[in-house]
Amino acid sequence: MEQHIELEHVKAAMKQAKERRMYERYQAIYLHLKGTPMTAIADILNRNRMTVSSYIHTYENGGLAALQLKHSSGAPTRLTKEQQDQLKQTVAYSVPHEVGFTAKHNWTLELIATYVEREWGHRYSLRGISKVMERLGLSYTKPTFTLAAADPEKQRQFAEMTFPDLKKLLNHENDHLLFEDESMIRDYQAIQKTWFLRGKQRIIPTTGKHRGVKLLATVDYRTGRIVWQEDEHTAETFLTFLQKVLSAYPAGSIVIVLDNARIHHAKLLQPFLEEQKGRLELVFLPPYSPQLNIVEGLWKWLKSSVINNVFYSTVTEIRLRVGQFIDEIMKHPHAIIDRLCVRL
Template sequence: MPDHKDEIEKLSTAMKEAKSKRAYERYQATYLHLQGYAKEEIATIIGRSKKTVYNYIHAYTQRGLNGLEMKYSPGAPRRLSPEQEKELALIIEHQLPVDVGFEAKYNWTLAIITELIQQKWGPTYTLRGTSDILHRLGLSYTKPTYTLANADEEKQKEFVEITFPEVKKLVDGKIAHVLFQDESMIRDYQAIQKTWFVKGKQRIIPTFGKHQGLKLIGTLNYETGEVFCIEEERYDAETFLRFLELVLEHYPTGKVVMILDNARIHHAKLIQPFLKEHEDRLELVFLPPYSPQLNLIEGLWKWLKSDVIYNVFYSSVQEIRKNVQAFIQRINQKPEQTIDRLCVQL
């Protein structure tokens, strides 16, 4: 297998410096390809089709990193000027259809955007043509997600640009382990997600109509990709204290920096004597309030639910527990995949 060490390092740097999610995605796909991942695996990880992954890799093969930049866009001459395209992207990002004259329309569709282009600038496009424009502009047809209105963007930026880089500088020196910590309730009715099935039919998932699941608490090791995870009956200060004790047992040497959210149990008075007693071995670094997207282990919970919970019928908690344990064991056998999937983004 060819040695791509230099290329991999350059791609890793490009991923960290990427200014958009789409640019990051292109670098990540190529990075994983050079690491030996199959195109099918890469497509699953980044949530794109195998053809899209092939196009990214082909562009890199032909022009290197430059081939992955958004400026390369083959095809017919554009009928919208760069300024008009930029304005279109800003309208879609910051306004709703109702804001620009489409009465009682609150969601962007290809039909509405096609009509907007024709009304505002003149060119007439097919729906496919409009779709091509939007993809070129780094837009995609996605489900919205909730964000916490109380989040402080300045504090989030400080964590990403100052706090966490300072922690990483001390790794292998004063710090031996950097762990992202969180709790998650894994329920048997999380959601139904899309899956391949016979055309015109739907897969039927049985249910008892009951709600059951597991309360998990775990850490993700930023450097090694190892996941340490246990099950508890409840989330309280005593549970968290017991977990901290287990973490220090699991990592018997070296200082541990644990990055975590501001849940009440993480600040409980009960754990303060323990933190004081072990201050040479354990330090808690708190994320900015309302910033789950900065906690890398959140990605682990989503991965777990996608692989183990969605579209699956469980008749007992024991079945859920068995499959969750198998999932953790499986990913810990190939921690480099966990690093590539969850850790390189920060």
């Protein structure tokens, strides 16, 4: 009876976990209480046995509270809690001209420091105000576009209800939770800032033609495993890719989260999906919601690592570099999880 109560407490903690790493720790304890061998838990979590052992030892000595991640509070700030909240809201959700900085539409450290001094009389150096921004959870990042046709309410429902429910079903009703997407990798993708000689500009040669390779890939939310292939983006090739995914996961039920591309809804797929009912399920994202698909992060990672600021003279060379990139990152699945999966 006591073990049943423990299991229920751990299960409740798993449901409430907002961080991927905390969910993993609770999952390890849940499996341990269910009698799963430590080596099997390590395989399921894709962690080493020593890590799983430390989770269990910590739990046995201090309970669920001892498993909490420890975050450093950092150095104290001169701003009150209310002032910090106002500063965070202002920088995150207003542009400078809306709070009195005429013709200024982008926040810089200098502008933020000026705003703080104007509002509360505290002077900060640029380094000091940078540290304040870090403590408030703000970072200097490039904005991104969002699709105007997207439905924020459907996106919220997916992020707060649908996806958490899918995570809860892992190890219960669903054995594998994957995300899928397609992309086109061109011979020269984009020009981005890079280091070069002062006063000079790096020159990237190009033929002016647009050659490239088309890719399909899944990312395993729990293990970081990537299954991919180069192929055209058609219903036929998508069907072939689904068969490849099934071969890569010979046992257990699979849920694939993906967008609403036409090839994903093709009539050609229906007999196959009906045949695989109970083994394979497709869950569709809200329309126009690429930010909810973790494979989008894989494409950005790939492009920034091997495509941006580089020209490839042949498609064969692109294929080679793409393959090398994926082979290399798959040697470190935890890096894939930390970079792509923890944001959902």
